[in-house]
Amino acid sequence: KTHKFWESQPVGQYKDIGDSSLPEGPIEPPTSLSEVKQEPYNLPALYEWTTCDMESDETCNEVYNLLKNNYVEDDENMFRFNYSQEFLRWALCPPGYYPSWHIGVRAKASQKLVAFITGVPARIRVRDEVVKMAEINFLCVHKKLRSKRLAPVMIKEVTRRVHLENMWQAAYTAGVVLPTPITTCQYWHRSLNPKKLIDVGFSRLGARMTMSRTIKLYKLPDSPATPGFRKVELRDVPAVTRLLRNYLSQFVVAPDFDENDVEHWLLPTDNVVDSYLVESPETHEITDFCSFYTLPSSILGNQNYLMLKAAYSYYNVSVKTPLLQLMNDALIVAKQKDFDVFNALDVMHNESFLKELKFGPGDGQLHYYLYNYRIQHALRPSELGLVLL
Protein backbone atom coordinates (compact mmCIF):
# COMPACT_ATOMS: atom_id res chain seq x y z
CA LYS A 1 0.00 0.00 0.00
CA THR A 2 1.51 3.41 -0.93
CA HIS A 3 1.00 6.32 1.46
CA LYS A 4 1.57 9.42 -0.66
CA PHE A 5 1.00 11.74 2.29
CA TRP A 6 2.51 9.71 5.12
CA GLU A 7 5.65 8.90 3.11
CA SER A 8 6.31 12.66 3.09
CA GLN A 9 6.07 12.98 6.88
CA PRO A 10 8.67 12.65 9.68
CA VAL A 11 7.31 9.34 10.93
CA GLY A 12 8.85 5.88 10.98
CA GLN A 13 8.74 4.70 7.38
CA TYR A 14 8.18 1.04 6.45
CA LYS A 15 11.51 1.07 4.55
CA ASP A 16 13.28 1.99 7.83
CA ILE A 17 11.95 -0.98 9.79
CA GLY A 18 14.89 -3.00 11.13
CA ASP A 19 17.46 -0.30 10.35
CA SER A 20 19.12 -0.15 13.77
CA SER A 21 21.52 2.58 12.55
CA LEU A 22 18.70 5.11 12.93
CA PRO A 23 18.82 6.59 16.44
CA GLU A 24 15.82 6.65 18.77
CA GLY A 25 14.36 10.15 19.22
CA PRO A 26 13.31 13.10 17.06
CA ILE A 27 13.42 12.39 13.32
CA GLU A 28 13.68 16.06 12.25
CA PRO A 29 15.20 18.88 14.35
CA PRO A 30 12.99 21.79 15.47
CA THR A 31 13.04 24.82 13.17
CA SER A 32 13.06 28.42 14.32
CA LEU A 33 9.62 29.96 14.69
CA SER A 34 10.37 32.39 11.85
CA GLU A 35 10.72 29.38 9.53
CA VAL A 36 7.26 28.05 10.39
CA LYS A 37 4.68 28.84 7.71
CA GLN A 38 2.86 31.89 9.10
CA GLU A 39 -0.38 31.53 7.18
CA PRO A 40 -2.83 28.60 7.13
CA TYR A 41 -2.67 25.97 4.40
CA ASN A 42 -4.92 26.41 1.40
CA LEU A 43 -8.34 24.77 1.49
CA PRO A 44 -10.50 23.97 -1.56
CA ALA A 45 -12.23 27.16 -2.79
CA LEU A 46 -15.62 26.83 -1.08
CA TYR A 47 -14.20 26.14 2.39
CA GLU A 48 -12.58 28.18 5.16
CA TRP A 49 -10.71 27.52 8.39
CA THR A 50 -12.36 28.22 11.70
CA THR A 51 -11.19 27.90 15.30
CA CYS A 52 -13.75 26.09 17.46
CA ASP A 53 -14.13 27.64 20.92
CA MET A 54 -15.10 24.51 22.86
CA GLU A 55 -16.13 26.61 25.88
CA SER A 56 -18.92 28.08 23.75
CA ASP A 57 -22.08 25.94 23.99
CA GLU A 58 -23.04 26.79 20.41
CA THR A 59 -19.70 25.76 18.89
CA CYS A 60 -19.33 22.75 21.16
CA ASN A 61 -22.77 21.65 19.99
CA GLU A 62 -21.75 22.05 16.32
CA VAL A 63 -18.67 19.90 16.95
CA TYR A 64 -20.81 17.38 18.86
CA ASN A 65 -23.21 17.03 15.93
CA LEU A 66 -20.46 16.75 13.31
CA LEU A 67 -18.85 13.91 15.29
CA LYS A 68 -22.17 12.28 16.20
CA ASN A 69 -23.00 11.90 12.50
CA ASN A 70 -19.56 11.51 10.86
CA TYR A 71 -17.00 10.16 13.37
CA VAL A 72 -15.64 6.61 13.79
CA GLU A 73 -17.81 3.55 13.08
CA ASP A 74 -16.88 -0.08 13.61
CA ASP A 75 -16.20 -2.23 10.55
CA GLU A 76 -19.75 -3.61 10.56
CA ASN A 77 -21.31 -0.12 10.92
CA MET A 78 -23.14 -1.35 14.03
CA PHE A 79 -21.90 1.55 16.23
CA ARG A 80 -20.68 5.12 15.83
CA PHE A 81 -18.95 6.94 18.71
CA ASN A 82 -21.17 9.58 20.28
CA TYR A 83 -18.82 11.67 22.43
CA SER A 84 -20.94 13.95 24.67
CA GLN A 85 -20.47 17.72 24.78
CA GLU A 86 -19.26 17.61 28.40
CA PHE A 87 -16.79 14.86 27.38
CA LEU A 88 -15.48 16.99 24.48
CA ARG A 89 -14.99 20.01 26.76
CA TRP A 90 -13.10 17.79 29.25
CA ALA A 91 -10.99 16.12 26.56
CA LEU A 92 -10.10 19.37 24.75
CA CYS A 93 -9.67 21.89 27.59
CA PRO A 94 -7.00 20.45 29.91
CA PRO A 95 -4.59 22.74 31.81
CA GLY A 96 -2.55 24.82 29.34
CA TYR A 97 -4.62 23.96 26.27
CA TYR A 98 -4.41 26.06 23.08
CA PRO A 99 -7.78 27.18 21.62
CA SER A 100 -6.05 27.56 18.23
CA TRP A 101 -5.46 23.77 18.18
CA HIS A 102 -9.24 23.14 17.98
CA ILE A 103 -9.45 23.45 14.21
CA GLY A 104 -12.61 23.33 12.09
CA VAL A 105 -13.47 23.74 8.41
CA ARG A 106 -16.68 25.46 7.40
CA ALA A 107 -18.44 25.65 4.03
CA LYS A 108 -18.27 29.39 3.21
CA ALA A 109 -21.83 29.66 1.86
CA SER A 110 -23.72 27.72 4.56
CA GLN A 111 -21.17 28.23 7.38
CA LYS A 112 -21.74 24.55 8.21
CA LEU A 113 -18.95 22.77 10.09
CA VAL A 114 -17.71 20.03 7.75
CA ALA A 115 -14.38 18.94 9.23
CA PHE A 116 -12.48 18.98 12.53
CA ILE A 117 -9.12 18.07 14.04
CA THR A 118 -7.72 18.78 17.52
CA GLY A 119 -4.52 18.86 19.52
CA VAL A 120 -4.01 19.14 23.27
CA PRO A 121 -0.60 19.59 24.93
CA ALA A 122 0.80 16.72 27.00
CA ARG A 123 4.08 15.75 28.58
CA ILE A 124 4.82 12.21 27.45
CA ARG A 125 7.79 10.25 28.76
CA VAL A 126 9.48 7.97 26.24
CA ARG A 127 11.92 5.79 28.21
CA ASP A 128 13.89 8.44 30.17
CA GLU A 129 12.96 11.48 28.05
CA VAL A 130 9.94 13.62 28.91
CA VAL A 131 8.81 15.13 25.60
CA LYS A 132 6.28 17.93 25.14
CA MET A 133 3.82 16.54 22.60
CA ALA A 134 0.50 17.35 21.02
CA GLU A 135 -2.10 14.61 21.43
CA ILE A 136 -4.02 14.67 18.16
CA ASN A 137 -7.62 13.47 18.09
CA PHE A 138 -11.12 13.89 16.64
CA LEU A 139 -9.96 14.04 13.02
CA CYS A 140 -13.25 14.01 11.17
CA VAL A 141 -14.33 14.88 7.61
CA HIS A 142 -18.07 14.95 6.82
CA LYS A 143 -19.18 11.80 5.00
CA LYS A 144 -20.04 13.86 1.93
CA LEU A 145 -16.46 15.23 1.67
CA ARG A 146 -14.48 12.01 1.95
CA SER A 147 -11.67 10.87 -0.37
CA LYS A 148 -10.83 14.41 -1.50
CA ARG A 149 -7.43 14.49 0.28
CA LEU A 150 -8.83 16.90 2.90
CA ALA A 151 -7.34 14.90 5.79
CA PRO A 152 -3.70 15.63 4.84
CA VAL A 153 -4.52 19.35 4.76
CA MET A 154 -6.12 19.11 8.23
CA ILE A 155 -3.07 17.25 9.52
CA LYS A 156 -0.60 19.75 8.00
CA GLU A 157 -2.57 22.65 9.48
CA VAL A 158 -2.64 21.24 13.01
CA THR A 159 1.07 20.44 12.61
CA ARG A 160 1.74 24.05 11.63
CA ARG A 161 -0.16 25.40 14.63
CA VAL A 162 1.65 23.01 17.00
CA HIS A 163 4.99 24.17 15.51
CA LEU A 164 3.98 27.79 16.21
CA GLU A 165 3.89 26.83 19.91
CA ASN A 166 7.41 25.44 19.54
CA MET A 167 6.35 21.82 19.86
CA TRP A 168 7.68 19.22 17.39
CA GLN A 169 6.27 15.85 18.43
CA ALA A 170 2.80 14.33 18.61
CA ALA A 171 1.01 11.19 19.76
CA TYR A 172 -2.11 9.73 18.19
CA THR A 173 -3.99 6.47 17.69
CA ALA A 174 -5.97 5.08 14.78
CA GLY A 175 -7.86 1.97 13.83
CA VAL A 176 -6.13 2.08 10.44
CA VAL A 177 -2.53 0.97 9.76
CA LEU A 178 -0.28 3.90 8.77
CA PRO A 179 3.52 4.35 8.77
CA THR A 180 4.41 3.18 11.44
CA PRO A 181 2.75 1.97 14.66
CA ILE A 182 4.84 1.98 17.85
CA THR A 183 2.50 -0.73 19.07
CA THR A 184 -0.79 -2.37 18.15
CA CYS A 185 -3.38 -3.07 20.85
CA GLN A 186 -6.47 -5.24 21.02
CA TYR A 187 -9.84 -4.11 22.37
CA TRP A 188 -11.53 -6.39 24.92
CA HIS A 189 -15.16 -6.17 25.98
CA ARG A 190 -16.85 -7.27 29.23
CA SER A 191 -20.64 -7.61 28.88
CA LEU A 192 -22.58 -5.92 31.70
CA ASN A 193 -25.94 -6.08 29.90
CA PRO A 194 -25.61 -9.27 27.83
CA LYS A 195 -29.24 -9.27 26.73
CA LYS A 196 -28.86 -5.84 25.06
CA LEU A 197 -25.53 -6.82 23.41
CA ILE A 198 -27.19 -9.93 21.98
CA ASP A 199 -30.29 -8.00 20.88
CA VAL A 200 -28.17 -5.44 18.96
CA GLY A 201 -26.21 -8.26 17.35
CA PHE A 202 -22.83 -7.54 18.90
CA SER A 203 -22.80 -10.74 21.00
CA ARG A 204 -24.35 -14.09 20.16
CA LEU A 205 -25.90 -16.59 22.55
CA GLY A 206 -23.23 -19.24 23.25
CA ALA A 207 -23.85 -22.80 22.08
CA ARG A 208 -26.06 -24.70 24.55
CA MET A 209 -26.63 -21.37 26.39
CA THR A 210 -30.03 -19.89 27.21
CA MET A 211 -30.52 -16.15 27.68
CA SER A 212 -31.16 -16.59 31.41
CA ARG A 213 -28.00 -18.71 31.74
CA THR A 214 -26.06 -16.02 29.89
CA ILE A 215 -27.42 -13.25 32.15
CA LYS A 216 -26.40 -15.33 35.18
CA LEU A 217 -22.90 -15.88 33.72
CA TYR A 218 -22.24 -12.11 33.63
CA LYS A 219 -24.01 -11.29 36.92
CA LEU A 220 -22.01 -9.15 39.36
CA PRO A 221 -22.40 -8.44 43.11
CA ASP A 222 -24.39 -5.34 44.07
CA SER A 223 -21.44 -3.59 45.72
CA PRO A 224 -17.61 -3.59 45.61
CA ALA A 225 -15.71 -6.19 47.64
CA THR A 226 -12.65 -4.13 48.67
CA PRO A 227 -12.85 -2.45 52.10
CA GLY A 228 -12.12 1.29 51.74
CA PHE A 229 -13.10 1.40 48.05
CA ARG A 230 -14.51 4.92 47.45
CA LYS A 231 -14.76 7.72 44.91
CA VAL A 232 -11.73 9.98 44.48
CA GLU A 233 -12.08 13.49 45.99
CA LEU A 234 -10.10 16.72 45.48
CA ARG A 235 -8.23 16.16 48.78
CA ASP A 236 -6.88 12.86 47.35
CA VAL A 237 -5.07 14.47 44.39
CA PRO A 238 -1.56 14.58 45.95
CA ALA A 239 -1.71 10.92 47.03
CA VAL A 240 -3.23 9.73 43.76
CA THR A 241 -0.57 11.66 41.80
CA ARG A 242 2.22 9.96 43.77
CA LEU A 243 0.61 6.55 43.30
CA LEU A 244 0.07 7.07 39.57
CA ARG A 245 3.52 8.57 38.80
CA ASN A 246 5.16 5.62 40.55
CA TYR A 247 3.09 3.06 38.72
CA LEU A 248 3.46 4.63 35.26
CA SER A 249 7.27 4.86 35.64
CA GLN A 250 7.50 1.17 34.73
CA PHE A 251 6.20 1.65 31.18
CA VAL A 252 8.27 2.67 28.14
CA VAL A 253 5.74 5.32 27.00
CA ALA A 254 3.50 7.03 29.57
CA PRO A 255 2.13 10.47 30.46
CA ASP A 256 4.18 12.53 32.92
CA PHE A 257 1.17 13.59 35.06
CA ASP A 258 1.53 16.27 37.75
CA GLU A 259 -1.11 17.21 40.35
CA ASN A 260 -2.73 19.71 37.96
CA ASP A 261 -3.06 17.01 35.31
CA VAL A 262 -4.45 14.50 37.81
CA GLU A 263 -7.01 17.03 39.03
CA HIS A 264 -8.25 17.53 35.45
CA TRP A 265 -7.98 14.01 34.02
CA LEU A 266 -8.78 11.86 37.03
CA LEU A 267 -11.26 13.62 39.36
CA PRO A 268 -14.78 12.22 38.87
CA THR A 269 -16.86 14.26 36.41
CA ASP A 270 -20.50 13.26 35.87
CA ASN A 271 -21.06 11.35 32.61
CA VAL A 272 -17.39 11.80 31.65
CA VAL A 273 -14.93 10.07 33.97
CA ASP A 274 -15.24 7.97 37.15
CA SER A 275 -12.36 7.27 39.51
CA TYR A 276 -12.08 5.26 42.70
CA LEU A 277 -9.37 4.57 45.23
CA VAL A 278 -8.72 2.14 48.08
CA GLU A 279 -8.11 3.86 51.42
CA SER A 280 -6.92 1.40 54.07
CA PRO A 281 -9.55 1.44 56.87
CA GLU A 282 -6.76 0.94 59.46
CA THR A 283 -3.99 3.27 58.28
CA HIS A 284 -5.99 5.59 55.94
CA GLU A 285 -3.17 5.11 53.44
CA ILE A 286 -4.26 5.33 49.79
CA THR A 287 -3.01 2.11 48.23
CA ASP A 288 -4.79 1.58 44.87
CA PHE A 289 -6.71 3.41 42.16
CA CYS A 290 -8.93 2.67 39.20
CA SER A 291 -10.76 4.80 36.63
CA PHE A 292 -12.89 4.55 33.51
CA TYR A 293 -14.36 7.09 31.08
CA THR A 294 -17.87 7.29 29.60
CA LEU A 295 -18.11 7.09 25.82
CA PRO A 296 -21.57 6.21 24.47
CA SER A 297 -22.12 5.04 20.91
CA SER A 298 -25.06 5.40 18.60
CA ILE A 299 -26.47 2.00 17.67
CA LEU A 300 -26.98 2.08 13.91
CA GLY A 301 -30.01 0.44 12.34
CA ASN A 302 -31.65 -1.21 15.34
CA GLN A 303 -35.35 -0.69 16.08
CA ASN A 304 -35.21 -1.39 19.82
CA TYR A 305 -32.10 0.52 20.95
CA LEU A 306 -30.58 3.89 20.03
CA MET A 307 -27.61 4.15 22.36
CA LEU A 308 -24.91 1.90 23.80
CA LYS A 309 -23.61 2.99 27.20
CA ALA A 310 -19.92 2.01 27.22
CA ALA A 311 -17.27 2.46 29.92
CA TYR A 312 -13.62 2.46 28.89
CA SER A 313 -10.83 1.42 31.26
CA TYR A 314 -8.55 4.44 31.80
CA TYR A 315 -5.69 4.41 34.37
CA ASN A 316 -5.55 1.72 37.07
CA VAL A 317 -2.93 1.32 39.81
CA SER A 318 -2.75 -1.85 41.88
CA VAL A 319 -0.25 -1.91 44.76
CA LYS A 320 -1.95 -3.59 47.75
CA THR A 321 -5.26 -4.74 46.20
CA PRO A 322 -4.83 -7.43 43.50
CA LEU A 323 -5.57 -5.91 40.06
CA LEU A 324 -8.11 -8.68 39.47
CA GLN A 325 -10.10 -7.64 42.57
CA LEU A 326 -9.70 -3.91 41.84
CA MET A 327 -11.01 -4.30 38.30
CA ASN A 328 -13.86 -6.53 39.43
CA ASP A 329 -14.89 -3.68 41.75
CA ALA A 330 -14.69 -1.33 38.72
CA LEU A 331 -17.02 -3.66 36.82
CA ILE A 332 -19.40 -3.70 39.81
CA VAL A 333 -19.66 0.11 40.03
CA ALA A 334 -19.95 0.36 36.22
CA LYS A 335 -22.87 -2.08 36.30
CA GLN A 336 -24.43 -0.06 39.17
CA LYS A 337 -24.18 3.00 36.87
CA ASP A 338 -26.11 1.11 34.19
CA PHE A 339 -23.27 0.72 31.63
CA ASP A 340 -23.97 -1.93 29.00
CA VAL A 341 -20.32 -2.88 28.43
CA PHE A 342 -16.89 -2.26 29.99
CA ASN A 343 -14.12 -1.99 27.40
CA ALA A 344 -10.37 -2.29 27.92
CA LEU A 345 -7.23 -2.38 25.80
CA ASP A 346 -4.53 -4.99 26.43
CA VAL A 347 -2.13 -2.22 27.52
CA MET A 348 -0.25 -1.93 30.85
CA HIS A 349 -1.11 -4.95 33.04
CA ASN A 350 -4.62 -5.35 31.67
CA GLU A 351 -3.87 -8.74 30.12
CA SER A 352 -3.63 -10.18 33.66
CA PHE A 353 -7.36 -9.78 34.33
CA LEU A 354 -9.10 -9.78 30.94
CA LYS A 355 -9.93 -13.46 30.52
CA GLU A 356 -10.58 -14.15 34.20
CA LEU A 357 -13.08 -11.25 34.45
CA LYS A 358 -14.94 -12.58 31.38
CA PHE A 359 -13.76 -10.00 28.83
CA GLY A 360 -13.95 -11.21 25.25
CA PRO A 361 -11.52 -10.06 22.53
CA GLY A 362 -12.90 -7.49 20.07
CA ASP A 363 -12.26 -7.68 16.35
CA GLY A 364 -10.90 -4.12 16.25
CA GLN A 365 -7.27 -3.15 16.78
CA LEU A 366 -5.92 0.20 17.95
CA HIS A 367 -2.56 1.34 16.58
CA TYR A 368 -0.49 3.88 18.54
CA TYR A 369 1.72 6.40 16.70
CA LEU A 370 4.33 9.04 17.47
CA TYR A 371 4.99 11.91 15.06
CA ASN A 372 8.62 13.03 14.55
CA TYR A 373 9.93 10.60 17.18
CA ARG A 374 11.53 7.27 16.30
CA ILE A 375 11.29 4.28 18.61
CA GLN A 376 13.95 1.66 17.82
CA HIS A 377 11.72 -1.42 18.21
CA ALA A 378 7.93 -1.61 18.29
CA LEU A 379 6.66 -2.00 21.86
CA ARG A 380 4.54 -4.77 23.32
CA PRO A 381 1.14 -3.41 24.44
CA SER A 382 2.18 -4.24 28.02
CA GLU A 383 5.01 -1.69 27.69
CA LEU A 384 2.55 1.08 26.89
CA GLY A 385 1.21 3.23 29.73
CA LEU A 386 -0.77 5.75 27.63
CA VAL A 387 -4.55 5.76 27.10
CA LEU A 388 -5.85 8.31 24.55
CA LEU A 389 -9.55 9.25 24.47
Ligand SMILES: CCCCCCCCCCCCCC(=O)CSCCNC(=O)CCNC(=O)[C@H](O)C(C)(C)COP(=O)(O)OP(=O)(O)OC[C@H]1O[C@@H](n2cnc3c(N)ncnc32)[C@H](O)[C@@H]1OP(=O)(O)O
Ligand atom coordinates in the same frame (compact mmCIF):
# COMPACT_ATOMS: atom_id res chain seq x y z
C1 LIG B 1 4.33 18.18 15.59
C2 LIG B 1 2.78 18.07 15.65
C3 LIG B 1 2.19 17.04 14.62
C4 LIG B 1 0.64 16.97 14.70
C5 LIG B 1 0.08 15.99 13.63
C6 LIG B 1 0.44 14.53 13.95
C7 LIG B 1 -0.23 13.55 12.97
C8 LIG B 1 -1.74 13.42 13.26
C9 LIG B 1 -2.44 12.46 12.27
C10 LIG B 1 -3.95 12.40 12.48
C11 LIG B 1 -4.32 11.58 13.70
C12 LIG B 1 -5.84 11.49 13.91
C13 LIG B 1 -6.14 10.68 15.16
C14 LIG B 1 -7.63 10.58 15.44
O1 LIG B 1 -8.38 11.50 15.19
C15 LIG B 1 -8.17 9.25 16.03
S1 LIG B 1 -8.44 8.08 14.63
C16 LIG B 1 -10.04 8.58 14.07
C17 LIG B 1 -9.99 9.21 12.69
N1 LIG B 1 -11.33 9.64 12.29
C18 LIG B 1 -12.24 8.80 11.76
O2 LIG B 1 -11.99 7.64 11.51
C19 LIG B 1 -13.62 9.41 11.52
C20 LIG B 1 -14.29 8.88 10.27
N2 LIG B 1 -13.43 9.05 9.11
C21 LIG B 1 -13.19 10.28 8.58
O3 LIG B 1 -13.66 11.32 9.05
C22 LIG B 1 -12.24 10.32 7.40
O4 LIG B 1 -12.22 9.05 6.79
C23 LIG B 1 -10.81 10.74 7.79
C24 LIG B 1 -10.82 12.21 8.23
C25 LIG B 1 -10.28 9.86 8.90
C26 LIG B 1 -9.91 10.60 6.56
O5 LIG B 1 -10.44 11.40 5.51
P1 LIG B 1 -10.77 10.71 4.07
O6 LIG B 1 -11.66 11.63 3.33
O7 LIG B 1 -11.21 9.31 4.32
O8 LIG B 1 -9.32 10.60 3.33
P2 LIG B 1 -8.58 11.77 2.55
O9 LIG B 1 -8.95 13.09 3.07
O10 LIG B 1 -8.79 11.55 1.09
O11 LIG B 1 -7.04 11.51 2.93
C27 LIG B 1 -6.46 10.21 2.75
C28 LIG B 1 -5.17 10.23 3.50
O12 LIG B 1 -5.46 10.36 4.92
C29 LIG B 1 -4.87 9.26 5.60
N3 LIG B 1 -5.70 8.87 6.74
C30 LIG B 1 -6.90 8.26 6.70
N4 LIG B 1 -7.37 8.05 7.94
C31 LIG B 1 -6.43 8.55 8.80
C32 LIG B 1 -6.33 8.63 10.24
N5 LIG B 1 -7.28 8.13 11.05
N6 LIG B 1 -5.22 9.19 10.78
C33 LIG B 1 -4.24 9.67 9.98
N7 LIG B 1 -4.28 9.64 8.62
C34 LIG B 1 -5.37 9.08 8.04
C35 LIG B 1 -4.80 8.15 4.58
O13 LIG B 1 -3.84 7.19 4.98
C36 LIG B 1 -4.39 8.93 3.34
O14 LIG B 1 -3.02 9.25 3.39
P3 LIG B 1 -1.94 8.34 2.56
O15 LIG B 1 -2.25 8.57 1.09
O16 LIG B 1 -0.59 8.82 2.97
O17 LIG B 1 -2.21 6.92 2.98
Ligand SMILES: CCOC(=O)c1cnc2ccc(OC)cc2c1SCCC#N
Ligand atom coordinates in the same frame (compact mmCIF):
# COMPACT_ATOMS: atom_id res chain seq x y z
C1 LIG C 1 -19.85 -3.64 22.59
C2 LIG C 1 -18.36 -3.52 22.37
O1 LIG C 1 -18.05 -2.57 21.33
C3 LIG C 1 -18.04 -1.26 21.68
O2 LIG C 1 -18.19 -0.93 22.83
C4 LIG C 1 -17.90 -0.26 20.60
C5 LIG C 1 -18.79 0.82 20.63
N1 LIG C 1 -18.74 1.78 19.70
C6 LIG C 1 -17.82 1.76 18.71
C7 LIG C 1 -17.80 2.82 17.78
C8 LIG C 1 -16.86 2.85 16.77
C9 LIG C 1 -15.92 1.83 16.68
O3 LIG C 1 -15.01 1.95 15.64
C10 LIG C 1 -13.80 1.20 15.74
C11 LIG C 1 -15.90 0.77 17.59
C12 LIG C 1 -16.88 0.72 18.62
C13 LIG C 1 -16.93 -0.32 19.59
S1 LIG C 1 -15.76 -1.64 19.54
C14 LIG C 1 -14.15 -0.82 19.65
C15 LIG C 1 -14.12 0.22 20.78
C16 LIG C 1 -13.90 -0.54 22.00
N2 LIG C 1 -13.76 -1.19 22.88
